[in-house]
Amino acid sequence: MPYFDAASAAPLHPVARQALLASLDEGWADPARLYREGRRARMLLDAAREAAAESVGCRPDELVFTPSGTHAVHTGIAGALAARRRVGRRLVHSAVEHSSVLHSADAHVAGGGSVAEVPVSSYGAVDAADFVREAAVEGTALACLQSANHEVGTLQPVEEVAHACREAGVPLLVDAAQSLGWGPVAGPWSLLTASAHKWGGPAGVGLLAVRKGVRFAAQGPADEREAGRSPGFVNLPAVVAAAASLRAVRAEADAEAARLRALVERIRAGVRAGVPDVEVVGDPVRRLPHLVTFSCLYVDGESLLHALDAEGFSVSSGSSCTSSTLTPSHVLRAMGVLSEGNVRVSLPWGAAEEDVERFLRVLPDAVAGVRGALGAPTEAGGGVPAGDSLVVDALGKRCPIPVIELAKVIGDVPVGGTVTVLADDTAARLDIPAWCGMRGQEYVGETEEGRYVVRRTQ
């Protein structure tokens, strides 16, 4: 039963399992205690910190363990912003950061701070010069840039940005949740966050590194543990397992990355060849080795996920943190790409080639099944022109119905004529222009809220 959602949570790595079991017996006591069980726990904690710091590329005393990647991000951003409050209260981040960064930014704004969001290309990457220009604006307390995007796999120009931020004297926090298993983050970043269950470590462990010399003022109630930066009794068995598995996956990372990269190439090509009206999104070259995302016209993502699940494939759609909200993912929105029928495939360590091949065999029928159930057009309408312009009322209809209705009638207006789609599902804002791009029709614009005008050009 192939699981293809490693970017959400990876199954436990055998080394993590082994280390966890061993430290359940050795590492349950309080490492702050002076008796033998405490000393043993302290030794395990120190060793785990050293191993993790080596993998991150920082000093052990720069690294603390948090209860999750989300905690690392919340804590890192809040602490860095508070420490530079005198400099200013401006936070800069890319438009495609993880929700933990965006929620921290919202909390910052609610507390009186300001935020500047740097847009991304249609591949999902910031332009390094654009990002640095924003970061260098006076009053910027902190800049945040992910190492790689969690939804589309695109790498960000983190190294270049880190150098420029250092020159500008602005600390850079890198959310490395998706990439740390594959290798360290290059460049002189100031803060770094990560999450163990993304690389096959256990749940319950995040990393927060704060380089020496970077000002940091932990927020919230004080606590003496983890250098005062992460409160609560440390989850030591999980921490030990996290550090051990990070080292283990790193030892195999280059070979496994090459293998998975080839499988992802195979998916990119196979999806395009096997599924009509599909858009593979994200940077085709500067990307994570194991992750590929595509969107299927006239398809509702949730139905497609169910169809694939019925065939035994576990994949995700849109953002992991927005999937329950029914709004299109903020990442796809920022990229301006098709959001309907969105599927993210993220291969776990050791994913089997035969599973990938079977996925490619199963996918076309799964997509066709959803399209059929939704009454999607199989080709452009081509009926008798009904007049120079048509209005399609898709109010109250959910994605992808508005686009399907548009596609059904575009042939009913003459070349030069227009179709106006009325739709209140916000996905239409993304998907109608994307459809126009895929079909070579002209997107005139949203003339008023929820009123989308398309001109037939062919």
Next chain:
Amino acid sequence: MPYFDAASAAPLHPVARQALLASLDEGWADPARLYREGRRARMLLDAAREAAAESVGCRPDELVFTPSGTHAVHTGIAGALAARRRVGRRLVHSAVEHSSVLHSADAHVAGGGSVAEVPVSSYGAVDAADFVREAAVEGTALACLQSANHEVGTLQPVEEVAHACREAGVPLLVDAAQSLGWGPVAGPWSLLTASAHKWGGPAGVGLLAVRKGVRFAAQGPADEREAGRSPGFVNLPAVVAAAASLRAVRAEADAEAARLRALVERIRAGVRAGVPDVEVVGDPVRRLPHLVTFSCLYVDGESLLHALDAEGFSVSSGSSCTSSTLTPSHVLRAMGVLSEGNVRVSLPWGAAEEDVERFLRVLPDAVAGVRGALGAPTEAGGGVPAGDSLVVDALGKRCPIPVIELAKVIGDVPVGGTVTVLADDTAARLDIPAWCGMRGQEYVGETEEGRYVVRRTQ
């Protein structure tokens, strides 16, 4: 090798271990996902929540899992205070709460709130009427009272206080970290917090229950997990293990409590019989079944811990959260009891009677060894009176030296004469009056800071 520090962290219960192992394979995926691994994780999470809620005595939708007991306290206090900000910004708590409560209170004061601390008796319990009087003061947003004290084991009158708080319309948060394994907290409390590794569950799991109808506004960056009250990917295997082990320890709690209560009685009697100049502190009746604390005159706690560790006994001294700070525990201070040579014995589930007996055999020599090394007096001085008054300069000398110096010269002044001790170790403020009480001498007072006057009365 007997471990007698269960109040700090209990070794993993066999049921916790078994549940943890099972759910490592079944519960690593994201429970928010729709595919089978996610659904399986969701089922495990729902079942764990139901089991834990049943043990707590609340509805499943009133309970969230947090990364630690400390997180539960920080989150619970911040959320309850914020939700009642219009009512007022006053926080009431007992003087002997866990440091996570005190640190939350400090953060509240730093943010402009106010705090009222309710004193405790020499047994460490609040008077219910005193507590309720403070809680009922207008502008009180929240009252916090532990179910049982973590250092001396004294039970608080939580049920009575909960009823009165409900009548007064003031929410009560009960920190049940030390008692939840032994039984549910009675009474109509509003919020409850606990920590799994105290009852033999794994590290990395706290509980926060917020009863329906209690106003609550989660603070910090938003996150959709755990009803918006505990951010980050849930540590599901640990959560499952926590719930399963809570149920397991509850099934044996009455029988084990009776057994350990008898062993603690044996320690209380054995310590008094075997060690001269010892004070057993905490309520002798209304107490946790497994915990006993005593203080030894003329002994330095850390040396005694090392001596006991060398004999194979793991015990703690003072508060778990203040032991590294060299100041006497705030709990012993609030109780006004002797703090020097303080030892907390907290028996884990299944503690063996023969280990307790060996502890009682070993303890007198361990105490005598430390006293000998410190040059403690074996009896009151009794030399030729040197005059009506004496001054002992113990500045720069750490506890228990000031008390030892006092004891050495008290016989050198006549009955009615005074000894003045100069000491800058803050433990003297607690230990010199305590010594006077134990020796039947009169404590005149601290006439100026660090200047303690004692009158010889016998």
